[in-house]
Amino acid sequence: MRHRIAVVGGGPGGLTLARVLDRLGQPVTLLERDSSRDARPPGGTLDLHKGLGQLAMEKAGLAAEFRALSRPEGQAMRILDPDGTVLRDWPYREDDEANPEIDRGQLRDLLLGPLDVQWGRGVERVVPGDGVLVRCADGQEEAFDLVVGADGAWSRVRPAVTSTTPHYTGITAVETSLDGVDARYPELAELIGDGSMGVYGASRSIVAQRNSGGHVKVYARFRAPLDWHTELDDAEAARSSLLAMFDGWAAPVLDLLRHGSAFVQRPLYVLPVGHTWTHVPGVTLLGDAAHLMPPLGAGANLAMLEGAELAEAIAAADGPAELDEAVRAFEERMWARAGKWAEITTAGLERLVSPDPAQAIAVFDEVHAS
């Protein structure tokens, strides 16, 4: 049975859903607000976990392509004290396939493949009913049997199922990046190693993470009121403000900020842990739209597996009643799994940006011991 399916949002979750539907012969309308594939920088690197994102890539028929592009060595990790002392050093182990890294842009391109995305089609509103209406910012309206909100933290589909909105965690991240580190800043390349390097002080941290091609993303995280700001459009003012905040930290660590280019501020928002809603026929959510949580390595993985599982459930459903049953079952499964990860990442964020830096190191010790 072919259903009329709309997927709103072409992030990791929406793309995986659309790609698996396409693979299973179920037509899909994919509406994406961005005007084109390259409308904005794709972002940093993602680690895909074996039973989550990697499983989704298998379901999408893209496991080999993922293996060819991914960077298992990116799992290497080092922790420094703010004075520059190396406290922990976990090199990449040859056989470790648990969480290889891949650039977001590469992942997006793999998933996009043959998909026919409707770029520049931002959804404004979704109205449930017998034939769910999707209204786009361009004024066009269309009816579907099922609309899936995969449109991220500030979902426009979510109000059709719940009035809950994300709240600020009290923790802000500022992101900057360096290009060509191996050639331009060999001492920083050495410091970061093959994967990532984190430095944890009282209620603040600096993490540097390798992407492919010598590109490094640097994340400064700290507790701050929501209206904390530097003039982030003015890179020099942002740099000075961050250097003052991390004053006294080892010179090579501060060099990551000194050499960073543009600065982007990201206050960390989350939905409540265990967020659910009363089922609404014809509309559902997945990924950040459903369970926005701290960015600690789970969100994209969950979004992708949810996309793949929902696609399989849709394709197997024979009529409207079966489709609705399949969506209900999908939601129950998603809520149970995402709820556990929301608990883990919420507790993790508190410990990683803790007044006691030993808490942060303990998080990594626990991860590496498990």
Ligand SMILES: Cc1cc2nc3c(=O)[nH]c(=O)nc-3n(C[C@H](O)[C@H](O)[C@H](O)COP(=O)(O)OP(=O)(O)OC[C@H]3O[C@@H](n4cnc5c(N)ncnc54)[C@H](O)[C@@H]3O)c2cc1C
């Ligand atoms: C710095 C950082 C590092 C992270 N690292 C990791 C990691 O290593 N591993 C991991 O698993 N997760 C990680 N995450 C979390 C991860 O990025 C998100 O959980 C993930 O991107 C969610 O995917 P999604 O498809 O649900 O939503 P998104 O990625 O937010 O995609 C939503 C899409 O919907 C589109 N859209 C938005 N509104 C509309 C609209 N109204 N109409 C149409 N389209 C719309 C957007 O343009 C976008 O393309 C990280 C997050 C951050 C910030």
